[in-house]
Amino acid sequence: MSQRARYIVGVDLGGTNIVVGAMPEDGSREIAFRSQPTHAAQGADLVVERMIQMIEDVITVVIAETGATRADFLGVGVGAPGPLDRALGMVITAPNLGWKMFPLRERIQSATGLQTTLDNDANCATLGEWFTGAARGAKNVIGVTIGTGIGGGIIIDGKLFHGSSDVAGEIGHMTIDSTGRRCGCGNYGCLEAYASGTAIAERAREALASEVDGVLFRMCGGDLTKITAQMVYKAATDADPVAVDVVRETARFLGAGIGALLNVLNPDVVVLAGGVVNAGEALFGPLKAEVRRRAFAPAVDACRIVPGELGGSAGVVGAIAGFKAQTGITSA
Template sequence: MAQFVIGVDIGGTNLVVGAMPTDGSREIGVHTLPTRAALGAEAVVQRIVEMIETTIATVQRETGATRAQFAGVGIGCPGPLDREQGIVIVTPNLGWTDYPLRAHIIERVGLPATLDNDANCATLGEWWLGAAKGGRHVVGITLGTGIGGGLILDGRLFHGASDAAGEIGHTTIEANGRRCGCGNYGCLEAYASGPAIASRAREALAGGEASVLRDLCEGDLAALTAATVYKASAQGDAIASDVVKETARFLGIGVANILNVYNPDVVVLAGGVAKAGDSLFVPLRAEVRRRAFKPAVEACRIVPGSLEGSAGMVGAVAAFLAEHPVA
């Protein structure tokens, strides 16, 4: 009798929930809704619970499964986290502090649950079924509202001494740089996350220069996003192209540091910003070649994720199965 696991990917912008059979053969009932973090933790959790129940109903309708065939729920959430206790210690992009997320999900859904960092989950997802499949030493970088990271070393997810490993977005690339949401200065996230890209584009437009960017957001610069910047760059807009090249340089510095420390065979970049294609990846790889040791560069593939919006959900399923193996 087939068993299923629910995967939950909690992001600062969107929630993604879906289900998979334990062999990972397909995704079922995957759907996305806005997080609406400003409404507070309880409202977001209630939204997640409703999405889980919707997914369970979809799986039951499509496969004839009973509720007893659901092994549990894997949850990916920005951290830092206390995985063993299932607590979100703090997450700047959601505004949660010391929140017992796993317990709330277990209580309301009535299924076992695991909690892991969202970027760890995205990395696991790409390693299990996506662009990093077959790698042994994998670094995943998630590019979205924030920048997260996950490390798979010798074929095992590495959490570190206090579950804080992989916070690549909070490595420093400018000693006295921009202030980050974490309170520090010069973090990679403050330069290359989606909101940071949009903010740098707005700054570049402050002098009133003509730009396709203004047309794409209909003159409302508050509506400008990273996706807008990449679209304008693809149309040849000079300001947008400069912002993209600068973003590639910042990311290249971060990735080169990773190569020199961990010597991975795959670096996979997932999330909205990673969808920019060659306009981002060509200069990014060039920057890495300039900065990282040649043997590390030659051993590593730097690739965009292939699971699009479901990497975190798929990885949350994988994280659950790692803690609760199903025969």
């Protein structure tokens, strides 16, 4: 006799898209995952209204598909750009959204009548890969998500580690070159200043400055301002020498940061996510070689470095897993 299934809704609020979906509490499947543009410029109220509408739509689909009732929904987990005050459920500041001190948890909770938890989006992405993705079953995990910037999350002994003031996991802002490139954070030589999507496109532009042909040059129509990190990954898989060089350098920078993390935290899995995983072996080959050069052998031998498996769903899955962890609800 099986127990009646219970469901949790997850929300991943990004600067570009909102992704919402549901899972049974045991994480056994993804139901009704869907994405809509955030339209942050319309202001916080309209963004929250859209989130609530998406949550209600997902609940309706789950009920229709499974025969569940509203009482079978345990709550809502939300991942949002940080920094956050988890205790208060507030987004302290989110530059991409234009939000400051916004009581997101309370707004979702009062509109849906469902218990709601809040966590950092990069933490959620890491927790998602641990819950049902590439780091399933691992004990100590470091997640590195490469997009516009570099986000990170740390799992210690199977639990998300938040640090002493909810800031832990800012892996993009490790110094890898103390007198190096200026970073958006104001500091010099952060990993993010070398290996974020933004930095990868920038380095490709620098490398192409004296070129007049090649795959990457043609992809941007000769207009270097049009180069994106995605173009670089694509051109690298097409063996464009400039793109291959940029990806190889990216791997070296990431290897310096991830190697340091292996020496400090000795994880069993590092999950790399974001568009960069599209570069495939052109990235992972030299990355693993660099980590092996930089970290102690027992740390390297204990650790798998793998691409994320959940893609754009990782944040939602992690928000659901975060709801379980924060509320103490465990799967049957």
